[in-house]
Amino acid sequence: xxxxxxxxxxxxxxxxxxxxxxxxxxxxxxxxxxxxxxxxxxxxxxxxxxxxxxxxxxxxxxxxxxxxxxxxxxxxxxxxxxxxxxxxxxxxxxxxxxxxxxxxxxxxxxxxxxxxxxxxxxxxxxxxxxxxxxxxxxxxxxxxxxxxxxxxxxxxxxxxxxxxxxxxxxxxxxxxxxxxxxxxxxxxxxxxxxxxxxxxxxxxxxxxxxxxxxxxxxxxxxxxxxxxxxxxxxxxxxxxxxxxxxxxxxxxxxxxxxxxxxxxxxxxxxxxxxxxxxxxxxxxxxxxxxxxxxxxxxxxxxxxxxxxxxxxxxxxxxxxxxxxxxxxxxxxxxxxxxxxxxxxxxxxxxxxxxxxx
Amino acid sequence: xxxxxxxxxxxxxxxxxxxxxxxxxxxxxxxxxxxxxxxxxxxxxxxxxxxxxxxxxxxxxxxxxxxxxxxxxxxxxxxxxxxxxxxxxxxxxxxxxxxxxxxxxxxxxxxxxxxxxxxxxxxxxxxxxxxxxxxxxxxxxxxxxxxxxxxxxxxxxxxxxxxxxxxxxxxxxxxxxxxxxxxxxxxxxxxxxxxxxxxxxxxxxxxxxxxxxxxxxxxxxxxxxxxxxxxxxxxxxxxxxxxxxxxxxxxxxxxxxxxxxxxxxxxxxxxxxxxxxxxxxxxxxxxxxxxxxxxxxxxxxxxxxxxxxxxxxxxxxxxxxxxxxxxxxxxxxxxxxxxxxxxxxxxxxxxxxxxxx
Numbered sequence: 104x105x106x107x108x109x110x111x112x113x114x115x116x117x118x119x120x121x122x123x124x125x126x127x128x129x130x131x132x133x134x135x136x137x138x139x140x141x142x143x144x145x146x147x148x149x150x151x152x153x154x155x156x157x158x159x160x161x162x163x164x165x166x167x168x169x170x171x172x173x174x175x176x177x178x179x180x181x182x183x184x185x186x187x188x189x190x191x192x193x194x195x196x197x198x199x200x201x202x203x204x205x206x207x208x209x210x211x212x213x214x215x216x217x218x219x220x221x222x223x224x225x226x227x228x229x230x231x232x233x234x235x236x237x238x239x240x241x242x243x244x245x246x247x248x249x250x251x252x253x254x255x256x257x258x259x260x261x262x263x264x265x266x267x268x269x270x271x272x273x274x275x276x277x278x279x280x281x282x283x284x285x286x287x288x289x290x291x292x293x294x295x296x297x298x299x300x301x302x303x304x305x306x307x308x309x310x311x312x313x314x315x316x317x318x319x320x321x322x323x324x325x326x327x328x329x330x331x332x333x334x335x336x337x338x339x340x341x342x343x344x345x346x347x348x349x350x351x352x353x354x355x356x357x358x359x360x361x362x363x364x365x366x367x368x369x370x371x372x373x374x375x376x377x378x379x380x381x382x383x384x385x386x387x388x389x390x391x392x393x394x395x396x397x398x399x400x401x402x403x404x405x406x407x408x409x410x411x412x413x414x415x416x417x418x419x420x421x422x423x424x425x426x427x428x429x430x431x432x433x434x435x436x437x438x439x440x441x442x443x444x445x446x447x448x449x450x451x452x453x454x455x456x457x458x459x460x
Numbered sequence: 461x462x463x464x465x466x467x468x469x470x471x472x473x474x475x476x477x478x479x480x481x482x483x484x485x486x487x488x489x490x491x492x493x494x495x496x497x498x499x500x501x502x503x504x505x506x507x508x509x510x511x512x513x514x515x516x517x518x519x520x521x522x523x524x525x526x527x528x529x530x531x532x533x534x535x536x537x538x539x540x541x542x543x544x545x546x547x548x549x550x551x552x553x554x555x556x557x558x559x560x561x562x563x564x565x566x567x568x569x570x571x572x573x574x575x576x577x578x579x580x581x582x583x584x585x586x587x588x589x590x591x592x593x594x595x596x597x598x599x600x601x602x603x604x605x606x607x608x609x610x611x612x613x614x615x616x617x618x619x620x621x622x623x624x625x626x627x628x629x630x631x632x633x634x635x636x637x638x639x640x641x642x643x644x645x646x647x648x649x650x651x652x653x654x655x656x657x658x659x660x661x662x663x664x665x666x667x668x669x670x671x672x673x674x675x676x677x678x679x680x681x682x683x684x685x686x687x688x689x690x691x692x693x694x695x696x697x698x699x700x701x702x703x704x705x706x707x708x709x710x711x712x713x714x715x716x717x718x719x720x721x722x723x724x725x726x727x728x729x730x731x732x733x734x735x736x737x738x739x740x741x742x743x744x745x746x747x748x749x750x751x752x753x754x755x756x757x758x759x760x761x762x763x764x765x766x767x768x769x770x771x772x773x774x775x776x777x778x779x780x781x782x783x784x785x786x787x788x789x790x791x792x793x794x795x796x797x798x799x800x801x802x803x804x805x806x807x808x809x810x811x812x813x814x815x816x817x
Binding site for chain 2: 315352
């Protein structure tokens with residue numbers, strides 16, 4: 104493919120929550136692209152969006168929109184990706200897909216550039232999948248540790264942001280905040296906050312319970328054994344990305360009233376003995392990880408202190424007192440950036456380099 | 461002690477966040493008490509509070525206030541309990557203490573009535589300790605399972621409410637909510653929410669970072685190895701209450717923007733094989749546990765759906781896919797009721813029964 108030209112990029116889903124972060128990321132990063140084409144549903148066609156400081160008119164999704172496209176990024180619902188990523192490939196593009204449609208397909212690599220970037224070249228279907236945002240939150244950090252100590256077990260509890268459910272999730276959270284602001288008696292009695300919110304906003308929400316002054320231990324859809332789709336993605340995608348098919352994983356995925364940035368409490372067991380000092384050094388050396396681990400001086404990861412940045416933020420490193428070769432840690436990552444748009448852009452750039460190498 | 465009379469109770473710390481919940485609980489429950497004496501710092505003396513529908517004047521803490529008292533409940537800071545619980549004992553009272561001052565003392569039983577209530581009678585120092593609220597959240601449920609399957613390992617991540625830091629914690633959370641209400645651009649950039657909150661409310665907070673639109677992975681004080689006091693309490697108190705000195709425990713304690721009710725994601729390993737159906741039946745049979753475990757019909761535990769009630773609410777029961785004899789579950793408990801005032805009242809009632817039995 105090496106033709107030493109700047110390839111053409113299509114951004115499908117350019118008007119969504121991740122899409123708008125993507126346009127910012129494409130404008131900030133080293134510009135490896137020739138034309139950037141913005142694509143969305145017919146409803147959004149004709150809108151004008153800015154990318155790289157230029158106005159670009161959004162085009163409606165169609166087979167023809169992929170003609171001349173080298174790389175097509177998809178940030179659209181699973182069923183739209185399932186239908187349209189192969190169309191883009193048939194028109195000559197490499198598809199980089201951020202839906203769940205292809206992630207478990209053995210012929211589709213699931214790529215985190217810092218962890219398994221080389222796999223992006225091995226794409227028999229012309230499709231590369233971008234991992235789920237919750238899994239992505241910890242992959243850079245765990246990949247850096249797995250290299251040396253060999254990860255064997257993971258117990259994870261998540262603190263997931265509203266924007267994981269897109270812009271409607273963020274809007275609902277802020278609408279709920281406005282209902283409870285100044286209503287200090289609501290939170291004392293079960294059901295009062297829910298009744299006040301339903302009374303003002305209605306019951307139609309992206310979440311199965313109100314999020315303000317609450318946490319909701321259900322994210323995704325219900326699957327076998329009482330597990331949610333989100334919890335199974337953490338298990339299956341961690342195994343595939345890290346290349347550990349027998350990795351033991353239990354995850355509990357919980358939505359919290361945070362706008363953007365997922366957090367994870369991680370209990371990670373390795374094949375070899377690991378100390379906090381060794382782990383900290385390995386994490387500090389990882390290019391995409393920032394260690395904030397000095398509680399005595401108020402330094403620890405929080406979602407509000409991570410949002411808008413590229414690195415995974417890691418802290419609260421502790422050697423498990425009762426479990427051998429085990430580290431407890433807390434990890435935060437912007438679910439719209441590294442958890443979605445940034446990682447997708449990084450994968451697309453890996454492909455772009457094939458044109459200029 | 462059996463004298464067949466209604467014993468006299470002193471409530472020390474009657475004006476605090478837990479104290480005011482205690483007065484409500486004492487008014488609701490079967491009335492086993494003769495006189496109820498309310499005690500607080502000199503600053504609050506003379507205040508009139510209602511308990512059992514009657515006005516009671518708050519008395520200042522002094523040695524004499526315990527004269528004629530049979531049971532003295534303490535909900536005050538550790539150092540106040542350390543000084544005054546022995547004073548109450550020296551005046552003839554049994555002290556039931558909700559501070560951390562005596563919990564690790566081998567001569568002081570640490571009691572959850574449904575789990576190890578019989579230990580309340582073995583109190584060589586005349587003091588019975590009430591466990592930490594985070595530990596208490598899961599003790600009823602885990603005690604019910606441990607009876608049959610023998611607990612061996614616990615990995616816990618907490619979602620702790622603001623009222624764990626008392627009324628100042630609740631006030632701070634609502635103050636912060638009012639700052640961010642309607643400010644939808646704040647949560648997109650790291651530090652903007654913190655700057656807005658500090659600008660309006662100042663940096664003086666019961667929490668080491670803002671709580672609204674955030675989670676804070678530090679609760680309690682910093683101890684050896686990077687663990688917090690709260691995390692070590694979960695380990696040490698679970699071992700003592702359940703009577704499993706070698707129980708393996710790793711906890712990560714995180715504060716979330718919830719008013720009242722702590723939640724825990726629990727990964728519990730047992731000596732014997734356990735199924736979800738068996739666990740559900742055992743939990744449903746436990747007197748102080750309510751199972752809400754039907755995600756398909758929107759039934760799962762949340763803090764906002766638990767606050768104000770007595771039972772521990774348990775759901776999201778899942779058999780771990782990769783860990784033998786292991787159950788993943790989500791537990792919610794009102795940290796001011798079962799986590800503090802209710803359990804203290806229950807312990808005091810165990811002692812009261814010694815007077816009337």
